[in-house]
Amino acid sequence: MASFRVEGGHKLKGEIIPQGAKNEALQILCAVLLTSEKVTIHKIPNIRDVNKLIELLADMGVKVHKLGPESYEFQADEVNLDYLETEDFLKKASALRGSVMILGPLLARFGKGKLSKPGGDKIGRRRMDTHFFGFQKLGAQFHYDAKNEIFHIDGKNLKGTYMLLDEASVTGTANIVMAAVLAEGRTTIYNAACEPYLQQLCDMLNRMGAKITGVGSNLLHIDGVTQLGGTSHTMLPDMIEIGSFIGMAAMTQSEITIKDCQIHRLGIIPETFRRMGIQMEFRGDDIYIPSQRHYEIETFIDGSILTVADQIWPGFTPDLLSIVLVTATQAKGTVLVHQKMFESRLFFVDKLIDMGAQIILCDPHRATVIGLDRKYPLRGIRMTSPDIRAGVALLIAAMSANGVSIIDNIEQIDRGYQHIDERLNALGARIERIS
Template identity: 70%
Template sequence: MKLIEILGELGVKTTRLKKGEYQFQADQVDLEHLKSEQFAQQAASLRGSIMIVGPLLARFGQALIPQPGGDKIGRRRLDTHFVGLQKLGAEFTYEADQHFYQVIAKKLKGAYMLLDEASVTGTANILMASVRAEGITTIYNAACEPYLQQLCKMLVSMGAKIDGIGSNLLRIEGVNELTGCKHTILPDMIEVGSFIGLAAMTGSEITIPSAGVEHLGIIPEAFKRLGIQLQIQGDDIFIPAQNEYEIETFIDGSIMNISDAPWPGLTPDLLSIFLVVATQANGSVLIHQKMFESRLFFVDKLIDMGAQIILCDPHRATVIGLNKKHMLRGTTMSSPDIRAGVALLIAALSAKGKSEIFNIEQIDRGYEAIDQRLQGIGADIKRVN
C-alpha cells in the first residue's frame, strides 16, 4: 500500500477496483515531485521504492531516489542496481549529505553484464530499464525467482522481447514502446510458508487454498525435512494436525543443515520461520542464513520464551528441538523486521500464556490484516492501539 501511495503522489492514477484489484495509469507523472520533501520521507521509509528507478530512467531519462529504508537485517547494498544501469549508459551520482541517488541518461543502450549478485530487485530494475534500451541486453547471474518470472511475463504481454525467462541468463531486445496489460500476481510464497509453520507449531489442521504450488520450488520439501506432514491437493496445501514432528538427519546421521540460496534454492525470507518451527521439533538443526548478517538476531527473544538455541555467529544458529514436551512461555517482545516479526507471532500463538508484540507495523508490511485472518481460524489475538 505504501508503494501505491508513493505512485499516486507521483501522479500515477491509481484506482481500487475491488479488494485485491487495482488499475494504474501513468500518463501524468510529475517528475518535480521527486525533489519534494514529501517524496523523500515516503520513499526513504520503504525499500520497495527503489523499484521505480528503472522504469523512470527508461521512460524519462532520469530518476531520483533517497536511500530506501526497510528491514534492519544487515547491510543491503544497492550497487547491483546502479552498476547495471550504468552499463546501460546512465550517469550515476550519489549525494552523500542528502543520501540521494540519481541516474540520468539521454539514451539507454543494450549491453552485456554479469551481476555481482543475483539480486531480485536489482535484476528487476535493470530488466525494466533494458526493455526500452536500444539494442540487445544480456544479463548473466540474473535472479530467477517466480516474482522475476512473472515480471518478465507481464513485460512480454506489454510488448517487451525477453528470452531466458526462468533462468539465470536473460536476453532482452529493446523496444520503442510498451502497452498496457492485465496481470494477476502470484500468491505470496512467504505467506504460504508462514502458515505451514504456524500449523506445525500449533498442532493445527490447516488448508491453504490457491497456494500457487507449482511456483513454490523446494519450500514444501524443506518443511518435510523438519518432519512436517503436508499434502498437495491440486493447488491447495493441506497440513494435518500433528502432535509432534521429527527433524531428518543426513544419511551418515549428522545434524540437518537448512540454508538459504539463490532461487531455485531456499528463499532466505523463510529461514526465520524454519528456525522458530524447529524449536518445537524432535531433533536438532543448524540454520545457516548466508545472505544477511543481522537476520538471526531475534533469537534472544525465542530464548527468553524457553527455546534452546545456540547462536554460533551472525549467520548460524543451532536449534535443539523441545519436541513439544516443554512449551514456549509467553513474554513481551518487539518485532525487528517482517519475517522475524511473524516468526515471533507464530511462537506466541504456540506458547503457554499471554504474549505482547510491539512494533507490529513491521508485520503489517508483509501480512495484510494478519490479526483478523488468524482470528478467523481460531487464534486468540487482538490488536491494541
C-alpha cells in the first residue's frame, strides 16, 4: 500500500491543466460497445478507475489502440459475450463501480447482460434500482442472485416507453439512454439527470446516429434507431479537479491559473467558492486565483449562517462538498455543509478535527465548520484516505498544515486524480509517494 508524505506550508505558483472528466469518461467508454465501428476518444484521464474500465473492455474483445497520452481508439466489432460468464469478468467488474454502465449498451446491442455487484467508494448506500427500473420499463427481464450478488438481465426486443425516474441518477440515466437508443419506438425519460457529463454522452450518441432531444433538460426523448456508427469525442475538463484546485489555492495562499476550464459548463461551482470568500478572475477560459491571506464566508441576506448543500444539476455537485468543508476550516466565518445524498461521506472530518479544525459533526449528513481565519493553523498528522474526494480534501489540509502529514491508502486518490503528486510538485508542493 502506498502513502503520501506531505510537507505542509508551501505556497504554489504557476499554471495547471485539469484532466479529462472522470465521471464522463466512465460513461463515454461504455458507449463504444454500442457500435461495431471505430470510436476515437480524446482527453481520457490516466487514472485507476478509467484504466480498469479500459482493461475490462479489452478483455471483452474490444480492440483498444492507444493513439497518444490521452487519446484512444476503440472498436467493438468482435465482442466476446462468453467472457461475461467467466469468474475473471465478475471479479474485475465488481472492483469498479463504473462497470455497471456496460449493461445498457450490452442490452441494446446484444440483448443480454450480466454483472456482479459493482464496487467503488464506501460513502454510504448507492442503490442500483434506477438502472434496473429503466431496463424493466424498456422490457428487459431482471434477476438478482442475492447469494452470489450477480445481476442477470435478458433484454431482447427492447421497446420504447415513458418512464418517470424516482431519482435523477447520473449513471442510471446514462445507462437507460444507452439502452434506449437502439430500442424500437420512442422512449421518454422524465426526471432525467442533466449534468454536463450526460449532455456530453447524448451529444456523442447523436453524432453516432442516435436521435435524442431535450439534451440539457430533465425531459429526454429518444427515438430508437437500428444501428449506430463511429465518431470522435473530446471529454470535458474535470469540474471536480477544477473545484479542488480552487479550494487548494485558497488554503495554501497560492497564486495559480487553472487552464482551459470551459467555464460555461461549470454551473454554480465558481460562484459557490466565491461565497466562501475566494477571489478569482476569469481570463478567457482560464481561472486565475490570486494569493489570499484571508477569505471570509458570506452569510445569507438575513445574516444567518451560509449553508452549502449538494443538489442535482444545475445545483452544487456532491463531489465537491468535501473540498468546501476543508476550505472553510481556515476561512473567516461559519458554514453548514449538508451532504444529502451519502450518509458516510462526512466521516472523514474526524481527521480534520485531529489536525485542529473546529468542526461539529451534527449527524451523518451535516457538519458545521467554524473557520479559524488562519489564527490556529492545522497541524500535520497521520491519516487514511477513505474515498476519492475525502482523500483530496485531506491532501489539501496536509498541504496547508504546519509540519509533515502521512496519508495512507492513496490508491483511493489515484482512482480519481491523475498523477496528482507530480502535477502539484511542479507548482511547488512537497508531496512524496512512499511505500
